[in-house]
Amino acid sequence: MGLVFLDIDIANPARSEDFQTEHFLIDSGAVYSVVQRSVLETLGIRPHSRRTFTLANGDQIERELGDALFRYKEHRGAAPVIFGEPGDSNLLGVVTLEALGYVLDPLKRELRSLPMLLARLDYSR
Numbered sequence: 001m002g003l004v005f006l007d008i009d010i011a012n013p014a015r016s017e018d019f020q021t022e023h024f025l026i027d028s029g030a031v032y033s034v035v036q037r038s039v040l041e042t043l044g045i046r047p048h049s050r051r052t053f054t055l056a057n058g059d060q061i062e063r064e065l066g067d068a069l070f071r072y073k074e075h076r077g078a079a080p081v082i083f084g085e086p087g088d089s090n091l092l093g094v095v096t097l098e099a100l101g102y103v104l105d106p107l108k109r110e111l112r113s114l115p116m117l118l119a120r121l122d123y124s125r
Helices: 038-044 093-102
Strands: 007-010 021-027 033-036 048-054 060-072 075-084 102-105 110-113
Touching: 021 033, 021 038, 033 038, 033 060, 033 102, 038 075, 048 102, 060 093, 093 102
Parallel strands: 033 075
Antiparallel strands: 007 021, 007 060, 048 060, 060 075, 102 110
Protein backbone atom coordinates (compact mmCIF):
# COMPACT_ATOMS: atom_id res chain seq x y z
CA MET A 1 0.00 0.00 0.00
CA GLY A 2 1.23 3.45 -0.83
CA LEU A 3 0.81 6.77 0.84
CA VAL A 4 -2.09 9.00 -0.12
CA PHE A 5 -1.62 12.79 -0.17
CA LEU A 6 -4.35 15.30 -1.06
CA ASP A 7 -4.83 19.04 -0.99
CA ILE A 8 -7.65 19.83 1.45
CA ASP A 9 -9.14 23.22 2.32
CA ILE A 10 -9.31 24.28 5.96
CA ALA A 11 -11.07 27.24 7.61
CA ASN A 12 -12.16 28.67 10.92
CA PRO A 13 -15.80 27.58 11.42
CA ALA A 14 -16.61 31.18 12.45
CA ARG A 15 -15.22 32.48 9.12
CA SER A 16 -16.09 29.65 6.75
CA GLU A 17 -15.53 31.73 3.61
CA ASP A 18 -11.76 32.10 4.31
CA PHE A 19 -10.38 28.69 3.32
CA GLN A 20 -6.68 27.95 3.03
CA THR A 21 -5.44 24.91 1.06
CA GLU A 22 -3.01 22.56 2.80
CA HIS A 23 -1.29 19.34 1.70
CA PHE A 24 -2.26 16.34 3.88
CA LEU A 25 -1.19 12.75 4.29
CA ILE A 26 -4.44 10.77 4.54
CA ASP A 27 -4.06 8.47 7.55
CA SER A 28 -7.06 6.23 8.22
CA GLY A 29 -5.21 4.92 11.29
CA ALA A 30 -5.16 8.37 12.90
CA VAL A 31 -8.21 9.53 14.83
CA TYR A 32 -7.75 13.32 14.61
CA SER A 33 -6.23 15.53 11.96
CA VAL A 34 -3.03 17.51 12.50
CA VAL A 35 -2.41 21.00 11.06
CA GLN A 36 0.58 23.18 11.74
CA ARG A 37 -0.03 25.66 14.56
CA SER A 38 1.01 28.61 12.37
CA VAL A 39 -1.72 27.78 9.82
CA LEU A 40 -4.40 27.41 12.49
CA GLU A 41 -3.37 30.67 14.16
CA THR A 42 -3.42 32.50 10.79
CA LEU A 43 -6.99 31.26 10.31
CA GLY A 44 -7.91 32.47 13.80
CA ILE A 45 -8.51 28.97 15.18
CA ARG A 46 -7.77 28.83 18.90
CA PRO A 47 -7.16 25.75 21.06
CA HIS A 48 -9.87 24.73 23.52
CA SER A 49 -8.12 21.83 25.26
CA ARG A 50 -4.90 19.86 25.62
CA ARG A 51 -4.58 16.06 25.27
CA THR A 52 -1.92 13.38 25.50
CA PHE A 53 -1.27 11.32 22.36
CA THR A 54 0.73 8.12 21.95
CA LEU A 55 3.16 7.92 19.02
CA ALA A 56 3.81 4.74 17.00
CA ASN A 57 6.98 4.09 19.03
CA GLY A 58 5.06 4.30 22.32
CA ASP A 59 6.26 7.78 23.32
CA GLN A 60 3.61 10.14 24.65
CA ILE A 61 3.33 13.80 23.68
CA GLU A 62 0.91 16.59 24.56
CA ARG A 63 -0.76 18.73 21.94
CA GLU A 64 -3.48 21.36 21.93
CA LEU A 65 -6.82 20.68 20.25
CA GLY A 66 -9.22 23.03 18.47
CA ASP A 67 -12.01 22.80 15.91
CA ALA A 68 -11.75 23.45 12.17
CA LEU A 69 -13.90 23.34 9.06
CA PHE A 70 -12.57 21.14 6.25
CA ARG A 71 -13.57 21.06 2.56
CA TYR A 72 -12.76 18.56 -0.19
CA LYS A 73 -14.53 18.85 -3.53
CA GLU A 74 -18.22 19.53 -2.78
CA HIS A 75 -18.12 18.19 0.79
CA ARG A 76 -17.61 20.23 3.97
CA GLY A 77 -17.40 19.08 7.56
CA ALA A 78 -16.24 20.28 10.97
CA ALA A 79 -13.85 18.20 13.06
CA PRO A 80 -11.35 18.43 15.92
CA VAL A 81 -7.84 19.39 14.88
CA ILE A 82 -4.49 18.94 16.64
CA PHE A 83 -2.20 21.96 16.73
CA GLY A 84 0.92 20.61 15.02
CA GLU A 85 4.34 21.56 16.37
CA PRO A 86 7.68 21.61 14.49
CA GLY A 87 8.37 18.08 13.24
CA ASP A 88 4.66 17.13 13.08
CA SER A 89 3.23 16.33 9.64
CA ASN A 90 -0.13 17.48 8.34
CA LEU A 91 -2.39 14.43 8.69
CA LEU A 92 -6.03 13.96 7.83
CA GLY A 93 -7.53 11.48 10.31
CA VAL A 94 -10.63 9.32 10.24
CA VAL A 95 -12.88 11.72 12.20
CA THR A 96 -12.31 14.41 9.56
CA LEU A 97 -12.76 11.90 6.72
CA GLU A 98 -16.10 10.84 8.16
CA ALA A 99 -17.17 14.45 8.77
CA LEU A 100 -16.47 15.09 5.08
CA GLY A 101 -18.43 11.99 4.06
CA TYR A 102 -15.45 10.01 2.76
CA VAL A 103 -13.59 6.79 3.47
CA LEU A 104 -10.11 5.91 2.24
CA ASP A 105 -9.84 3.14 -0.34
CA PRO A 106 -6.28 1.97 0.40
CA LEU A 107 -6.03 -0.23 -2.69
CA LYS A 108 -6.96 2.47 -5.20
CA ARG A 109 -5.35 5.18 -3.03
CA GLU A 110 -8.34 7.49 -3.30
CA LEU A 111 -11.24 8.78 -1.25
CA ARG A 112 -14.64 7.22 -1.82
CA SER A 113 -18.01 8.53 -0.73
CA LEU A 114 -19.00 7.12 2.63
CA PRO A 115 -22.49 5.63 2.63
CA MET A 116 -24.58 7.88 4.85
CA LEU A 117 -26.68 5.72 7.17
CA LEU A 118 -29.49 6.97 9.36
CA ALA A 119 -31.45 4.93 11.84
CA ARG A 120 -35.11 5.80 11.91
CA LEU A 121 -37.72 4.64 14.35
CA ASP A 122 -41.05 3.96 12.74
CA TYR A 123 -43.66 4.57 15.41
CA SER A 124 -46.55 3.73 13.11
CA ARG A 125 -46.03 -0.05 13.43
